Amino acid sequence: MRLGHLGAILGLWLTLLHVGCLGRSRDAAPTPMPRPRVVPAPVETPGALVPPGLRLEAGVRPTRQSVTLELDPRQETFRGEVDVELSLSEPTRVLWLHGTELTLRRAHVQTADSRVPVEAMPVGEDLLAFVAEAPLAPGTVTLHVEYSGRAYDKEDSGVFREQEEGRWYAMTQFQPLYARRAFPCFDEPGFKIPWSLTLRVRAEDAAFSNMPVRAEEPGAEGWKTVRFQPTPPLPTYLVAFAVGPFDAVDAGTAGEAKVPVRMLVPRGRGAEAAYAASVTAPLLAQLEEWFGSPYPYSKLDVLAVPGLVGGAMEHPGLITFGAPLMLRTPETDTLWRQRGFAETQAHELAHQWFGNLVTPAWWDDLWLNESFADWLAFKVVKRWQPTWRADVRRVEARGQAMQEDWLVTARSIRQPIESPGDIHGAFDGITYGKGAAVLAMFESSVGQDAFQRGVRHYLRTHASGIATTEDFFHALSLEAGQDVAPAFSTFLDQPGVPLVAMTLQCPKDGAPRLALEQKRYLPLGAKDTSGPHGWHVPLCVRYAVGAKEGRACTVLTGASDTLELSEAKGCPDWVHPNADARGYYHALLRGDGLEKLARRGGSRLTVPERLVLMADARALVGSGELDVGQALTLVARLGEGDAELVSSAAEVVDSVHRDLVPDSLRSHRARFVRGLFGGRARAVGFVSRPGESEETRLMRPSLLSMATTEGEDPRLRAEARRLTLRWLQDRSTLAPEDRATVLSAAAAAGDAELHQRLREAARTATDEERRLLLATLGGFRDVTLANKSLELLLDAKVDTREALAILFGLLSEAPTREVAFTFLHEHFDALRERLPRDLTTWLLGGGGFFCDAAHRDEVARVFGPRARDVEGGERVLAQSLERVDQCIAQREALRPGLTRFLARY
Numbered sequence: 046m047r048l049g050h051l052g053a054i055l056g057l058w059l060t061l062l063h064v065g066c067l068g069r070s071r072d073a074a075p076t077p078m079p080r081p082r083v084v085p086a087p088v089e090t091p092g093a094l095v096p097p098g099l100r101l102e103a104g105v106r107p108t109r110q111s112v113t114l115e116l117d118p119r120q121e122t123f124r125g126e127v128d129v130e131l132s133l134s135e136p137t138r139v140l141w142l143h144g145t146e147l148t149l150r151r152a153h154v155q156t157a158d159s160r161v162p163v164e165a166m167p168v169g170e171d172l173l174a175f176v177a178e179a180p181l182a183p184g185t186v187t188l189h190v191e192y193s194g195r196a197y198d199k200e201d202s203g204v205f206r207e208q209e210e211g212r213w214y215a216m217t218q219f220q221p222l223y224a225r226r227a228f229p230c231f232d233e234p235g236f237k238i239p240w241s242l243t244l245r246v247r248a249e250d251a252a253f254s255n256m257p258v259r260a261e262e263p264g265a266e267g268w269k270t271v272r273f274q275p276t277p278p279l280p281t282y283l284v285a286f287a288v289g290p291f292d293a294v295d296a297g298t299a300g301e302a303k304v305p306v307r308m309l310v311p312r313g314r315g316a317e318a319a320y321a322a323s324v325t326a327p328l329l330a331q332l333e334e335w336f337g338s339p340y341p342y343s344k345l346d347v348l349a350v351p352g353l354v355g356g357a358m359e360h361p362g363l364i365t366f367g368a369p370l371m372l373r374t375p376e377t378d379t380l381w382r383q384r385g386f387a388e389t390q391a392h393e394l395a396h397q398w399f400g401n402l403v404t405p406a407w408w409d410d411l412w413l414n415e416s417f418a419d420w421l422a423f424k425v426v427k428r429w430q431p432t433w434r435a436d437v438r439r440v441e442a443r444g445q446a447m448q449e450d451w452l453v454t455a456r457s458i459r460q461p462i463e464s465p466g467d468i469h470g471a472f473d474g475i476t477y478g479k480g481a482a483v484l485a486m487f488e489s490s491v492g493q494d495a496f497q498r499g500v501r502h503y504l505r506t507h508a509s510g511i512a513t514t515e516d517f518f519h520a521l522s523l524e525a526g527q528d529v530a531p532a533f534s535t536f537l538d539q540p541g542v543p544l545v546a547m548t549l550q551c552p553k554d555g556a557p558r559l560a561l562e563q564k565r566y567l568p569l570g571a572k573d574t575s576g577p578h579g580w581h582v583p584l585c586v587r588y589a590v591g592a593k594e595g596r597a598c599t600v601l602t603g604a605s606d607t608l609e610l611s612e613a614k615g616c617p618d619w620v621h622p623n624a625d626a627r628g629y630y631h632a633l634l635r636g637d638g639l640e641k642l643a644r645r646g647g648s649r650l651t652v653p654e655r656l657v658l659m660a661d662a663r664a665l666v667g668s669g670e671l672d673v674g675q676a677l678t679l680v681a682r683l684g685e686g687d688a689e690l691v692s693s694a695a696e697v698v699d700s701v702h703r704d705l706v707p708d709s710l711r712s713h714r715a716r717f718v719r720g721l722f723g724g725r726a727r728a729v730g731f732v733s734r735p736g737e738s739e740e741t742r743l744m745r746p747s748l749l750s751m752a753t754t755e756g757e758d759p760r761l762r763a764e765a766r767r768l769t770l771r772w773l774q775d776r777s778t779l780a781p782e783d784r785a786t787v788l789s790a791a792a793a794a795g796d797a798e799l800h801q802r803l804r805e806a807a808r809t810a811t812d813e814e815r816r817l818l819l820a821t822l823g824g825f826r827d828v829t830l831a832n833k834s835l836e837l838l839l840d841a842k843v844d845t846r847e848a849l850a851i852l853f854g855l856l857s858e859a860p861t862r863e864v865a866f867t868f869l870h871e872h873f874d875a876l877r878e879r880l881p882r883d884l885t886t887w888l889l890g891g892g893g894f895f896c897d898a899a900h901r902d903e904v905a906r907v908f909g910p911r912a913r914d915v916e917g918g919e920r921v922l923a924q925s926l927e928r929v930d931q932c933i934a935q936r937e938a939l940r941p942g943l944t945r946f947l948a949r950y
């Protein structure tokens with residue numbers, strides 16, 4: 046699964062602004078939705094019923110399930126019938142299944158020779174009990190249940206409904222715990238069974254599911270019955286269906302078995318799926334080649350979910366995408382959107398093997414799905430489109446995951462699951478980004494071929510079944526000829542980033558060597574009480590003696606060790622501490638190592654290697670181990686040239702400034718930023734030109750937003766305003782990919798008149814334009830205007846999900862942070878009524894942008910009680926408070942160095 050709105054709160058804001066996981070507004074005023082669940086739910090137990098804990102009991106196992114649903118997307122409820130075939134290993138009186146907000150009507154158990162009545166009742170919020178008079182004998186029985194359920198119109202999980210152009214559509218999203226809202230079931234990934242699905246729908250609606258249609262029969266009064274072929278064994282979370290006036294666009298065939306491919310889109314939007322249709326088959330071919338086995342399902346539909354749904358979900362045979370990511374008219378399409386779609390599609394297609402064919406036995410092994418899908422997506426996209434340089438994207442994603450891993454409160458990749466909140470929390474940047482980076486590191490360490498054989502071995506052994514991390518270790522160790530488990534576990538089962546300090550020693554008698562030491566990287570202000578951490582760190586360094594380059598590798602297992610540079614014929618001119626950017630660690634080059642590397646080695650380093658150095662510099666400033674002036678000088682030197690280097694340099698400069706710069710030095714900082722980016726920004730300009738290189742197009746947003754917004758370049762500011770006003774009059778005057786950069790630059794220095802014009806435009810704009818305009822309204826720095834923007838979050842005509850971009854935009858900037866936070870906590874309950882549950886959780890991270898003790902206390906005071914009332918809320922709040930603590934500590938520690946450095950500008 047790729048969820049546009051999960052991850053760090055800052056990530057959320059960036060995603061909302063740049064990727065555009067936003068949807069269309071609704072005509073109707075929002076209806077109240079159920080309160081988020083409190084975990085664990087207190088359970089009322091009738092009589093002597095003792096409900097199971099987090100997991101269902103082992104003595105009862107499902108072996109197959111058929112589901113029949115009568116579903117009209119225009120209606121809030123649907124009716125259902127299930128037959129669950131069960132294997133009982135012991136005499137059983139109570140059958141426990143999962144079920145949430147289902148109204149039970151009738152139930153019985155069919156044994157080999159009789160029909161046994163059962164009393165059916167919901168227990169707590171998640172469970173259903175079916176109680177027989179006397180124990181059922183061991184063996185096979187079938188539980189039959191008739192019920193009705195709710196098709197939500199404010200959630201994007203369970204069975205949910207969206208309206209577009211006055212037409213209603215119903216879709217599903219069951220991962221991780223939402224199948225139980227659609228039917229009684231064993232809602233755990235380890236129960237992998239065949240499903241037979243039948244949908245009774247209105248004659249004018251189309252119906253789709255994981256499998257091809259087996260039969261379609263007309264029914265009475267405008268209904269029809271659509272029966273699907275039985276599925277191969279699937280866990281509940283992969284079952285999917287969709288009903289509504291979708292158009293099906295034939296996209297040919299894909300893969301070795303030439304399975305049919307279709308794009309399923311809301312009525313009339315087929316042409317917008319052209320790009321999605323063109324890239325799906327080539328990406329699948331790349332994956333089949335890597336796996337050495339064909340796509341395991343009989344069809345491949347890719348469905349665009351109308352409305353505001355970000356991200357994508359890998360259901361076998363029916364991959365779903367939020368429409369904004371999958372569909373785009375040629376006039377509004379951008380390079381970013383296309384790359385975003387292709388990378389996400391590669392991830393979802395990789396899941397057809399990782400997760401779908403072989404499924405984790407339980408949620409603590411979610412990394413077997415998400416880390417692997419992310420890691421392989423980078424590899425196949427790189428092979429398929431080399432100019433996109435997915436290896437660079439990999440390093441950027443690694444850097445983002447590390448920032449999440451800096452927190453003392455970070456999860457481990459494999460965190461024990463103790464509550465439903467832990468299951469939801471597992472879908473974070475640690476499981477995705479850190480997991481992918483750790484896989485890349487061990488792939489490099491055992492060798493690409495052995496690693497590929499290990500993965501294939503693992504998939505072959507457990508195809509159509511379930512598996513655990515130990516199964517993967519076993520397969521990989523066999524193929525690699527070494528036990529990989531001890532080293533791998535040090536990265537999977539404990540949080541944190543190793544910091545490896547390296548000291549170059551060139552003794553007179555003997556080869557040069559590096560003295561290595563490791564400890565947990567901790568930013569200033571972090572209070573780690575979890576005891577000593579140690580990793581088995583596979584690491585490789587690259588060095589040069591004159592024109593001759595060499596490399597040396599080791600696995601650092603203890604607190605310290607020595608790495609001989611045995612092939613070096615003399616003391617190296619420079620040493621790069623992380624060859625090919627494969628290692629998951631920060632490196633500290635002691636002495637003048639960093640200075641020499643930047644000065645002498647810079648041009649001989651790859652782009653990923655330079656990115657790693659910048660990420661290390663940023664980290665070391667944060668931990669007080671590198672002077673901020675030195676880091677900024679290094680970044681200025683390394684950040685020339687490629688687009689990714691420019692944006693990485695921009696990110697480092699940006700991170701160092703935020704809240705750290707005293708007011709008296711703000712103009713100095715602006716001059717420094719202008720000096721770094723201004724010349725190139727003016728040369729590139731806001732407006733793209735025909736025939737421009739992809740490189741220039743990629744670089745433009747970082748250059749221009751740094752020079753204008755942070756560098757406060759007056760000429761560029763005036764230009765941004767002029768271009769924005771012209772665009773508001775004539776929408777053909779800016780290319781889609783230039784719009785966000787221009788508008789946000791104009792907003793940062795915008796006045797009341799511009800605010801008013803943008804606000805008016807948002808009322809009549811197209812969907813794409815409205816999302817952009819709302820995000821722009823979150824970029825004003827004037828407090829009065831910020832308050833006006835915030836009003837839109839509660840405006841009945843605006844979809845609050847879209848308007849969240851305003852809130853997070855204002856929270857992320859110092860001048861408007863206070864008003865945005867005041868709004869957030871004063872209107873928290875109203876916002877919660879208008880948002881899906883998982884977004885409510887992330888609202889609790891809104892206090893994490895502050896950088897002073899008084900606000901930290903206020904955030905803890907007002908959000909503390911709320912966090913206990915929202916699933917997963919306590920971890921989100923704890924992490925946001927930790928970010929504030931770090932910022933406070935860094936502000937104190939960095940101020941002298943920053944003052945010294947900026948005074949020169």
Ligand SMILES: [Zn+2]
Nearest residue numbers: 046047415418
């Ligand atoms: Zn995924």
